Amino acid sequence: MSDCLFCKIIAGEIPSSKVYEDELCYAFNDIAPQAPTHFLVIPKAHIGSAAEVCAENSAVVAHIFEVIAKVTKEMGIESYRIVSNIGEQAGQTVPHLHFHVLAGRDMTWPPG
Ligand code: AMP
Ligand code: ZN
Numbered sequence: 001m002s003d004c005l006f007c008k009i010i011a012g013e014i015p016s017s018k019v020y021e022d023e024l025c026y027a028f029n030d031i032a033p034q035a036p037t038h039f040l041v042i043p044k045a046h047i048g049s050a051a052e053v054c055a056e057n058s059a060v061v062a063h064i065f066e067v068i069a070k071v072t073k074e075m076g077i078e079s080y081r082i083v084s085n086i087g088e089q090a091g092q093t094v095p096h097l098h099f100h101v102l103a104g105r106d107m108t109w110p111p112g
Contacts (some may be wrong), residue, residue, distance in 0.1 A: 003044045006096035010044050014093075020071050024063050027071060027101075036104030037077060041068055047097040049086045068101055077103045 001007050009028065010012045016028040018040045023107055030038040043060040047053065053061055065082075082101035085092040 001094075004046055004096050004100065005094050007046055010042070017074055020067060022067070024060050025067055027055060027067065030100065034100075035102040036105075037075070037080070038100065038102050040098045040100055042096060048095050050084050051086050052097070064099055066109050068099065072101065072103070079103065081083045081107050 002054070005014065010026050018026070018028050020027040020041075021104075025041055025043055027039050027041040030040055041064050043057075043064065045057065045060065047057055050061075052057045068082060072078075080101055083100040083102065085099065085100075
């Protein structure tokens, strides 16, 4: 999508700090980190949020979880949190599916 911030990051039109990339997904450090480690993993194909995951596009979600398991292991991270916000009330600010990966500090539960 031409007016999507994360599609622009994938296209290299907006700079980002790359953590990982393959043909299906892109991972980059969050610009406003909420933990010592905070990166986002996004599908390269535009999906608005987890609410738009369906039989036709769900394979990339499984792939992203494989990537998160691999990348965190390579970083030596054993404990982390994966978050995906859906919709305004939950705190979604960028309408392109993304998984936050947060680590390096004690996490609270329930989340605020
Ligand atoms: P959410 O609020 O769940 O939609 O998450 C969007 C995330 O994108 C927030 O944590 C922002 O800090 C992050 N973000 C926004 N713009 C950028 C950018 N240009 N580069 C990296 N992260 C960004
Ligand atoms: Zn997009």
